[in-house]
Amino acid sequence: MKKVGVALLGLGTVGGGTYRILEANREMIKKYQGVDLTVEHVLEKNLERCKQLGVDESIVSTDINNVLNNPKIKIVAEFFGGIEPAKTFLIKSLEAGKSIVTANKELVAKYWHELEVAAKKGKAGIYFEASCVGGVPIIRTLIEGMQGNNIQSIKGIVNGTTNYILTKMADTGANYADALREAQELGYAEFNPTADVEGYDASYKLSILSSLAFRTKVPLDKVSREGISTVKVEDIEYGKELGMTLKLLAIGKNTNGKIEARVHPTFVENSSQLALVKGSFNAVSVVGDAVGEIMEYGRGAGDLPTGSAIVSDIVYAALKTRHTLSNFNNTTDQVSNRKFIFDYVTENYLRVDVGLGANPNAVVSLLKKHGVKLSNVSIKPLEDKVSIVMLTESIKDSKLNNAISLLSSISGVIGLQARIRIER
Amino acid sequence: MKKVGVALLGLGTVGGGTYRILEANREMIKKYQGVDLTVEHVLEKNLERCKQLGVDESIVSTDINNVLNNPKIKIVAEFFGGIEPAKTFLIKSLEAGKSIVTANKELVAKYWHELEVAAKKGKAGIYFEASCVGGVPIIRTLIEGMQGNNIQSIKGIVNGTTNYILTKMADTGANYADALREAQELGYAEFNPTADVEGYDASYKLSILSSLAFRTKVPLDKVSREGISTVKVEDIEYGKELGMTLKLLAIGKNTNGKIEARVHPTFVENSSQLALVKGSFNAVSVVGDAVGEIMEYGRGAGDLPTGSAIVSDIVYAALKTRHTLSNFNNTTDQVSNRKFIFDYVTENYLRVDVGLGANPNAVVSLLKKHGVKLSNVSIKPLEDKVSIVMLTESIKDSKLNNAISLLSSISGVIGLQARIRIER
Secondary structure: OOEEEEEEEEOOOHHHHHHHHHHHHHHHHHHHHEEEEEEEEEOOHHHHHHHOOOOHHHHEOOHHHHHHHHOEEEEEEEOOOOOOOOHHHHHHHHHHHHHHHEEEHHHHHHHHHHHHHHHHOOOOOEOHHHHHOOOOOOHHHHHHHOOOOOOEEEEEEHHHHHHHHHHHHHOOOOOOOHHHHHHHOOOOOOOOHHHOOHHHHHHHHHHHHHHHHOOOOOOOOOOOOOOOOOOOHHHHHHHHHHOOOOOOOEEEEEEEEEEEEEEEEEEEEOOOOHHHOOOOEEEEEEOOOOEEEEEEEEEEHHHHHHHHHHHHHHHHHHOOOOOOOOOOOOOOOOOOHHHHHHOOOEEEEEEEEEEOOOOHHHHHHHHOOOOEEEEEEEEEEEEOOEEEEEEEEEEEEHHHHHHHHHHHOOOOOEEEEEEEEEOO | OEEEEEEOOOOOOOHHHHHHHHHHHHHHHHOOOOOOOEEEEEEEOOOHHHHHHHOOHHHOOOHHHHHOOOEEEEEEEEEOOOHHHHHHHHHHHHHOOOOOOOOOOOHHHHHHHHHHHHHHHHHHOOOHHOOOOOOOOOOHHHHOOOOOOEEEEEEEOOHHHHHHHHHHHHHHOOOOHHHHHHHHOOOOOOOOOOHOOHHHHHHHHHHHHHHHHHOOOOHHHEEEOOOOOOHHHHHHHHHHHHOEEEEEEEEEEEEOEEEEEOOOEEEEOOHHHHOOOOOOEEEEEEEEEOOOEEEEEEEEEOHHHHHHHHHHHHHHHHOOOOOOOOOOOOOOOOHHHHHHHOOEEEEEEEEEEEEOOOOOOHHHHHHHHHHOOOOEEEEOOOOOOOEEEEEEEEEEHHHHHHHHHHHHHOOOOEEEEEEEEEEE
């Protein structure tokens, strides 16, 4: 039987989950996949953690050379996260002819090109199914399941932390700060939640997924990003009244070769499949010209779900006779702006607050006068102000922004309090 | 560039869709997949259809030898459906070293073993992603995306015709016959709808999917099957009142190596993802020990969705350097009953009708006395009878059947009118 040695760089949550799956399911993988995967080395400082997981101490060290110089090791799985030392270690591994498996979305999004150069040099492969949507094989679907399709759009709830927080706010009426605190207490959010709540994590994933979907590089700096930290619970409530649910969506679209990629809070209709994705679950909807819409749903994070994707990639890599790299032109980080759209066209939810004496109709009239077509207007009289909640028809950002900038000329207007895009 | 010749056996709905995708996306497939797929021969009687699709007449015939003897043809895609002549043609193709691609679930479910024997002889591959859930790459997910998992269950809405009919009944209150007639008029159901409405189609798919999921043969004769033709709209209504939606589910479970496989109308909770799968859409939920639940959703049929899966398989097969066959023991059709469960344990929805003078409590008491624990009882007084709607806790079929058989001893009981399993 084919024997393939594996190194694990880091034995934290996902690294530990991967180790557990590899040990528990080793015989099953031998029997059904025809390959014997053995963990030959582990890079980890925390010996207590190694002992806890039952890792033989003799294969534990903190020196990457023990991985690079071990000819038995064909696959290096990385769990450090962040850029360094992951980047240096993985590039060295690739150059040494070892394929890499990683869940590190930041690294892949930012240094895909450098990784591919090293992979070509070492004739090795790069596998990162686990980097997007945990255990859900969305990358396999894009690469191995939709080859005959021009993919037109990809829309996903790809961050469990923000989905947990938004679900909590919608279900209990909690405000953002309280929902975040609870997510932190339950371990769904980090002590420093910035990467999740400000949409960085989602934008890394969108850069990767839309590059694969549209078969052309969609670099991180072409992805617009807006997080959820300024979301107000009243807008979630007003959205509910209009039959909509608020989600942090990662959206990629390819319209006749013009690509847009954006991460932002988004209202979706309650009857859509994405609206039903609750708590820390993730889901991605892909539309291809032949297949129509496909949606995949599952846990986006966690030791075993992400470990499942890592092990899947390890088996996949171990059985490959020839590693293939991305088929799109990835040789330069200088990607022209010309193939991208930045002035997006969307429907919008708007909330403009005005003082008690002000005339809401003046706001509505001004927007209409400047070409903003409104499909719904509701006036919410409150104790100390009046909120005007409006839905726009599809409109270009530049046109809408222009109209909004004129609102301050109306006496009594407090200002635009919320502007949330709608996707159907 | 690698050139791979393809033959299409039949140019009906899906065959035509496949031809259109191959032609429209040929350059894209060349560019991104690195393989030039050319249609070298088409078996089709209907020359009008060929002309309509723009197929060069010189490559059209009705003689399979034109396929078998053409050395350019490496892949044979079959669209006849049914057993013969598909079976004979595909076995001959495999023996001649040509890989096959098919959406023919009946053929794969019934003759997988024979196809594999021929494939081994010809060193060719068997690809049937399109046979289950149209364009949704569920087979790729099971084989290439969950290698590190013991799969515990698979539950799917795998037949669009029945889902269309049940959705119609639930949304409009139409009875079965009217909903079926409308489905036929709209082309969602065949003139002879038996294969769909009696669950045959779903049972073929379940046999295939649960064999792959559980990595052991689950032959068709071990799959229990119950269709929707006896479903009454009032039970859909009563289920609604209890927060449940009726679906025809294909369910496979592996509980510590004991397998159950069953197709039947099933109540699922309204809050479940499966409840939201409406009309002719399909969805499959898979639970693995590592990844937890994954769900995939999309169109289960149609020329382009199914064509998408066919083309995906053609590309996949064309790029394979070595074809792998099922890794489970498939060498005999004689599979022992010992690894299967037939006396299922489920929760149930029951409706027992009694005459106007009868005492509903006698029914409830008798069931309870014989070990049927009820989680809900509602009495529905109607003009000419009283319906007793009950939900049971989990119970073995044999025990429930025994209790039900005793109901006729109670005076005034009209009888059991509905017994529908519940899945959570």
